[in-house]
Amino acid sequence: MTQTTSHPSAASAESGPIGRFLKATEIDTRLVGMVGALVAIWVGFHLYGLIVNGTGVFLTPRNLWNLSVQTASIGIMACGMVLVIITRHIDLSVGSVLGFTAMVMGITQVWILPQWLGLGHPLIWLITGVVGIAVGTAIGAFHGWLVAYRGIPAFIVTLGGLLVWRGAAFLLARGETISPVDAHFALIGGGPYGSIGAIGSWVVGLIVCAAIVWLLVAGRRQRKKFEFPLRPMWAEYTLGIVGCAVMIGAVLLVNAYPWPRGIVSQYAAAQGIEVPEGGLFISHGFAIPVLVLACVGVVMTFIMTRTRFGRYVLAIGGNPDAAELAGIDTRWMTVKIFALMGFLTGLSAIVASARLNSATNSLGQLDELYVIAAAVIGGTSLAGGVGTIYGAIIGALVMQSLKTGMVLIGFDAAMQDIVVGVVLVLAVYVDKLYRSRAK
């Protein structure tokens, strides 16, 4: 059991300094590729703005903060879509289910609960959220049951769901827009008040840094105990330093984006603070929806890599018959996977409707396509068995960066659709090339 025993043949193909670095640190080359593409998109849009329009606005704290908030809703759902696609299914209904659950929550918190609890009661947001997630989970479980126990292909079940739940959302409120939502509820959508501020962001940042270090140390100790090959120490340090640097950079970034002047004076008036001459600098810090996405990402990654459930998801995707023969109840697993997708759709509906401060009939329209695209750009294979949570989140970030960037440089809607479509096809093609080379 020496150092050389256990490395994929794919890594041996690249033997330059970069290849050696990746091999030693055990970083997925696909991750490097995706991050590289993301950076290229960001810098490209910034330079384009700088050269053509005279001002580069993409790489500013304000834009990147907004980008993070806009990514949250799609990113949360993409985490669930990864599981659905890994098990060789598809969910076309998430946009409509999001619209429907948002409408249910709008009615709950605006029409029903204030009658019982009184307007602005602190429990309203909580009850509403629970109702929304419960409805989403139930719809997902129902779809999963139709797929698993009634043998209807997921494509058809969720295509039907796409139509049914959009229609149902319309009928619920006769097409009305329900607004504004509960004040506490609205915080989950972000905005100046829906962010945790400079100090809170530092706390989050330091906790994450501590977690990175702890994971590296614990992982090394565990491998040592069983005498498995270890990473060289410099690789461990590099991983730790890069991880912490990225985290601290993110904190500095979100803290560099101040509240708008209007909100500051409104806040100062409410708190009885004197606004000094040069204005008051209050940092946004991380937005709550971004923290929600981060938590979902961590929890889902944990589920996929450390629990039996996650292992079975991958096994079913790799070979459904083998999974069945290994004693895995694949049908019940399918129900659970779709229910989880529904759960995350409900959560996403909270974020989306809170951000909009209303429940509209068209909320979430076409989201299914962006969610699927995010998962696929993030390396989830439609053939099943392959996909990662972090990939899907980066995929969502890529999609959102493209959309935002094109708006900033003044592309019209038609052009945006063309670019997004081309990028999706291209991303899958590149992924296919990568895979066939790796074999």
Add this chain to the structure above:
Amino acid sequence: MTTTEKPRTPLVEMRDISIAFGGIKAVDHVTIDLYPGEVVGLLGHNGAGKSTLIKCLSGAYQADGGDIFIDGKKATITNPRDARHYNIETIYQTLALADNLDAASNLFLGRELVTAAGLVDDVRMEAETRKIMGRLNPNFRKFNVPVSALSGGQRQSVAIARAVYFNARILIMDEPTAALGPHETQMVAELIEELKAQGLGIFLIEHDIHNVMKLCDRASVMKNGQLVGTVNVKDVTDEDILGMIILGKKPGQAA
């Protein structure tokens, strides 16, 4: 049907098993049995019903009629999990491996080792896998790659390790050497001898008549879903067995 008297209770008796798919009787009132420390070959043409019969024992299919007895007691096997409770392990012809997972994940699929907190214990599973592979196939090195990256023989040894690791008492091997080279075939043959000596009962589905003559104690031959007969391998010639497979005639009967 058996040609020798055995005083012990059989490890497995599949009595009067029938199963039909859409009107076609894939297995038609077949009775076979297996004793501890014995290898019983299951022979017949493709489509004779061998694999189907054996899948009733491994829990992949449920018989329409007939009973299964383990240690003389009636057993209910409705899915692969039930079969595993009776210490029945199966090496399928297709190997039934999840290609995207590594050797350890496949070996423990459905029976993962978990930590005190109930989480999958990858490190311990890899350690156990290294241990058993060190015994079965000492040249095996590729522990951290998906099994799709392994050769046919290496994949086969993962499938075999899975059956052996969990202390099987009844082992079903569906053409275990079909995809193997001569050296690896020899390894499987030695393994079968070793497991037999440990007192396991083995059902061996096999096409190669030489392997049958070499490895099996008895042979049950099937044709068109029915049992032609069961013979003691040392009492017959390979031509007798071929006659059973091709003509469906027991030795001694006029062809």
